[in-house]
Amino acid sequence: MGIWIVNGRTAEGEKIAVLAENGVIVDIVRGDAADAVTTDGREVVDAGGRLLTAGLIDMHVHFREPGFEYKEDIETGSRSAAKGGFTTVACMPNTRPVLDKAETVAKVVARGESVGLTRVLPYGCISIGELGRELADYEALRDAGAIGFTDDGVGVQSAGMMKEAMRRAAALGMPIIAHCEDDTLLPGGAAFSVGEFVKKHGLPGIPNESEAIHVGRDILLAEATGVHYHVCHVSTEQSARLIRLGKQVGVNVTAEVCPHHLLLSDEDIPNATDANWKMNPPLRSPRDVEAMIAAVEDGTIDIFVTDHAPHSEEEKARGVERAPFGIVGLETAFPLLYTKFVATGRWTLPFVLERLTSRPAQLFGLPTGKLEIGAPADLTIIDLEEERKVDPATFASKGKNTPFAGWHLKGWPKLTMLGGDIVWSELAEKGSDEFVS
Ligand SMILES: NC(=O)N[C@@H](CC(=O)O)C(=O)O
Ligand SMILES: [Zn+2]
Numbered sequence: 319m320g321i322w323i324v325n326g327r328t329a330e331g332e333k334i335a336v337l338a339e340n341g342v343i344v345d346i347v348r349g350d351a352a353d354a355v356t357t358d359g360r361e362v363v364d365a366g367g368r369l370l371t372a373g374l375i376d377m378h379v380h381f382r383e384p385g386f387e388y389k390e391d392i393e394t395g396s397r398s399a400a401k402g403g404f405t406t407v408a409c410m411p412n413t414r415p416v417l418d419k420a421e422t423v424a425k426v427v428a429r430g431e432s433v434g435l436t437r438v439l440p441y442g443c444i445s446i447g448e449l450g451r452e453l454a455d456y457e458a459l460r461d462a463g464a465i466g467f468t469d470d471g472v473g474v475q476s477a478g479m480m481k482e483a484m485r486r487a488a489a490l491g492m493p494i495i496a497h498c499e500d501d502t503l504l505p506g507g508a509a510f511s512v513g514e515f516v517k518k519h520g521l522p523g524i525p526n527e528s529e530a531i532h533v534g535r536d537i538l539l540a541e542a543t544g545v546h547y548h549v550c551h552v553s554t555e556q557s558a559r560l561i562r563l564g565k566q567v568g569v570n571v572t573a574e575v576c577p578h579h580l581l582l583s584d585e586d587i588p589n590a591t592d593a594n595w596k597m598n599p600p601l602r603s604p605r606d607v608e609a610m611i612a613a614v615e616d617g618t619i620d621i622f623v624t625d626h627a628p629h630s631e632e633e634k635a636r637g638v639e640r641a642p643f644g645i646v647g648l649e650t651a652f653p654l655l656y657t658k659f660v661a662t663g664r665w666t667l668p669f670v671l672e673r674l675t676s677r678p679a680q681l682f683g684l685p686t687g688k689l690e691i692g693a694p695a696d697l698t699i700i701d702l703e704e705e706r707k708v709d710p711a712t713f714a715s716k717g718k719n720t721p722f723a724g725w726h727l728k729g730w731p732k733l734t735m736l737g738g739d740i741v742w743s744e745l746a747e748k749g750s751d752e753f754v755s
């Protein structure tokens with residue numbers, strides 16, 4: 319029984335060996351002693367001197383099941399997560415039907431468990447049908463396994479409805495997770511942000527304030543209700559400013575940012591035809607990108623998420639106007655953050671990993687995200703040296719929609735362990751690119 323992972327390195331560069339047994343971490347040996355562990359005939363995985371971290375956590379993904387399985391399903395989404403080094407993902411409820419009933423939430427939980435490749439934690443809807451008219455039954459959704467409430471994909475348009483949603487969530491000690499977008503500030507047919515790109519192409523633009531106005535509104539409502547209010551995919555300088563202020567005055571507000579909003583601006587969009595550059599929120603100005611990086615650095619933004627939003631190739635080929643918003647992210651998130659922020663010396667490896675493991679766990683009360691005796695044995699081995707070109711054809715996800723195709727990145731996951739079981743590995747001794755479930 320049990321698996322020893324030997325010859326690992328922590329984010330801080332210390333040698334480490336970890337014993338997983340009965341689903342949990344039962345022993346951790348650090349420093350030179352890690353070279354001398356007695357494995358007592360147990361299965362041994364040689365990390366080969368690579369990074370060994372707690373499994374990554376992504377609090378914002380779209381797995382599309384039920385209803386849009388042609389884009390992604392819980393099995394392919396879970397494979398994508400495992401291959402990207404993620405052992406916990408929180409799934410958005412904008413499926414068909416949406417997750418506004420206990421029974422649909424319970425099905426997602428059950429499907430996630432039967433696939434068994436990553437921990438699938440669903441969010442329930444704020445409003446029935448995500449229509450913003452009537453609130454869902456939060457107690458029932460929670461009892462079925464929902465970990466919070468959101469209408470991601472659309473903003474909650476009515477302040478009064480959002481306040482009541484927060485009041486009810488707060489009474490249950492549950493968070494409200496918000497896609498911030500005021501529809502009355504959106505021009506028709508806009509795919510890209512106000513900025514140089516829409517100016518050049520003579521297109522209508524999505525303004526920054528359509529996001530930020532909800533952020534400001536909701537921080538006031540969170541102050542009034544005491545709810546844990548979490549802002550989805552922050553993309554504007556104005557939103558960051560408001561979240562910073564909210565935190566300063568003691569509001570329980572937290573926030574996430576996606577790698578693409580830290581790495582790409584509207585000025586990187588190559589043309590007005592490739593819908594792999596269309597996502598919501600859109601890529602903003604270089605000034606907003608700088609503001610996102612600063613907001614991560616001063617703690618205004620708490621965690622990294624992917625907003626993994628797979629769509630079919632046919633949908634993304636419909637032309638920028640008609641194609642749906644969204645890009646995939648699970649299989650490029652760590653390599654992007656590592657290559658562009660750690661390898662460049664801007665951030666340390668522990669700084670990045672904290673925002674992908676222990677911080678999200680802490681914000682949402684998860685038992686995972688830490689390398690500690692007694693913690694679930696969710697572990698990831700990552701090769702920080704190997705450089706590879708992003709090739710969507712190799713993605714385990716059904717979604718190939720990424721603007722990062724062709725980028726040369728380092729920091730590729732090599733093995734993912736979930737609850738003590740190896741669920742994916744491309745280490746030599748385990749064969750190549752192999753899922754085990
Ligand atoms: N982010 C996106 O561009 N798209 C998401 C919806 C969302 O996260 O708002 C989707 O469901 O496709
Ligand atoms: Zn959203």
Ligand SMILES: [Zn+2]
Binds near residue numbers: 471625627
């Ligand atoms: Zn989303």
